[in-house]
Amino acid sequence: MFNEEYDVVVVGAGHAGSEAAAAAANMGSKTLLITMNLQNIAQMSCNPAMGGIAKGQIVREIDALGGYSGIVSDTSAIQFKMLNKSKGPAMWSPRVQSDRMRFAEDWRMLLEKTDNLDFYQEMVSGLIVENHKVVGVKTSLGVEVRAKSVVLTNGTFLNGLIHIGDKNFGGGRAGERAATGITEQLVNLGFESGRMKTGTPPRVDGRSLDFSKMIEQPGDVNPEKFSYLDTTKPLTEQRSCHMSYTSELVHDLLREGFDRSPMFNGRIKSVGPRYCPSIEDKINRFADKDRHQLFVEPEGWNTCEYYINGFSTSLPEDVQFKALRSVVGFENVKFFRPGYAIEYDYFPPTQLKHTLETKLVEGLYFAGQINGTTGYEEAASQGLMAGINASLKVQEKEAFTLQRDEAYIGVLIDDLITKGTEEPYRMFTSRAEYRTLLRQDNADFRLTPKGYKLGLASEQRLRRMEEKQAKSEAFVQFFRDTSVTPEEANPVLESKNSALVKQQDKMFKLYARPNITIEDVRKFEAVENYIQANDLDREVIEQTEIQVKYAGYIEKEKNNADKLNRLENLKIPADFDYSKLKSMSIEARQKLNKIQPVTISQASRISGVSPNDISVLLVYLGR
């Protein structure tokens, strides 16, 4: 392999790297995945869980395009929950608790079964760049591998520095060494880099916990799953999580270590994820709160290791231990691993194009935490897009990007490259202006045809999606066409305190009422007969319900998106020099020159660029 030239070399086999390698190889590119430790492929560095609010939608999107994260999330799940089920379907977010070891193993097995993919365990210490074009990588042992494109997915490893209390040491993750060389070389090549930080809670021995004192958190009664393929199945058995609380006493014990906290004594200077604060940060910032929730999450089917969600900390280990022993149910707790914080290098993502290719070095792509994001799902989706585009570039095909109204992945990448990020970026539903369109139930409709066209999504995947679409459309039409008599409708309506009908009416109208559910309309003989005769499954029924109840909202959002897309089609010439637009604000000129937006719409999303600046640009471009 040392003498071979690869189409795509992926550096790092975390969530981003694994998806990137799978995508490139599945699209027919000769791919090499180089990572520091082949035992830790797709290792979950922090909590053993996939999905959650907005992140669950991303996993569904990855799956719909033909990535592996959804499949592995299903095969390694120990508990499933559909979050936000009491809200509208745009907010429904699937989440699984995962078997950490199985997750990594299943990923590795899937990758090993992937054609065109080679593996190599070593640290990449530099890139080979000729005339602003990447042509390969160098490893710390001095091995040189030639490549037509390179995807960097180094996660938290670049000059990683781990902190526990007043101790710190180099590392990319506890027990794994940091990666050196790459940042320094990229900075010499003209890249801007920064530092971010994140943290993780202690892991404990479940045999030392008293679960009878905690509140049980079981999974859903009717669990669903991530993958649209029928090769994975919903769970038939699940493991529960538990909940406990910190207390004033726990907070006082934690405060005893504040003078040795790297967060408070100036040792950690970089910014951490705002929405995943450490326990010391929560006590400090929300001093009026006398308790904080802790979720006690099993790390797998068979292990007794537990993850203490909500207790992320870099306080000294003795302080962590003493405080945790004062939590109800934790009186005899034994530690597996203490919590810690880590600082690492990242590269502000405004240095990237929509394809995740760097603007400075041709053929070089960045994906995952290296771009300033946080989270497995955010990383995996970027990896998928970088792998796809690296492959397309080598094959001299048109680039593949997703727009903001097409996918959360489109929102994520557009936000990163247009606005940049000063703190670890995580996805939220509120970041998507078209979230009614970007639901977890329809990611296959939105993306599987695109994935199929790319050669990533299989024929089987496409057929399943087409069948679901045809069946749900026909069922919606059935409700539009079929009437129900007052005799049949009124007992059902009365039971739901819904206004009665005086004459025959279309079922669609009744079903569209907010408090009338599928269980209610199934009481009409014609509906139940239709379901049985057409063998409709849960997915088709759910899809139909959404189409009936939310048709108006969906239509409105589609119209808004269409309006935006008109602006999206107004292209700006490449390397446009904004300094000549003197009537534009200086800030806008500087930012536009730096980011080089591709369309007027993208330009309008850059912070510091006002509607007035956009008008100046439109006039100049003769619009």
Ligand SMILES: Cc1cc2nc3c(=O)[nH]c(=O)nc-3n(C[C@H](O)[C@H](O)[C@H](O)COP(=O)(O)OP(=O)(O)OC[C@H]3O[C@@H](n4cnc5c(N)ncnc54)[C@H](O)[C@@H]3O)c2cc1C
């Ligand atoms: C302590 C800690 C706490 C975290 N807390 C949270 C949290 O609370 N919430 C959250 O959403 N996310 C959290 N994360 C982040 C989450 O783990 C990442 O977002 C996600 O794993 C990023 O995926 P990635 O693929 O970009 O990188 P990683 O998963 O970090 O994978 C990087 C891979 O690249 C390899 N690698 C790196 N450099 C080289 C090199 N030079 N040569 C060869 N291989 C290399 C590594 O061995 C590793 O396999 C935390 C991470 C850590 C370490």
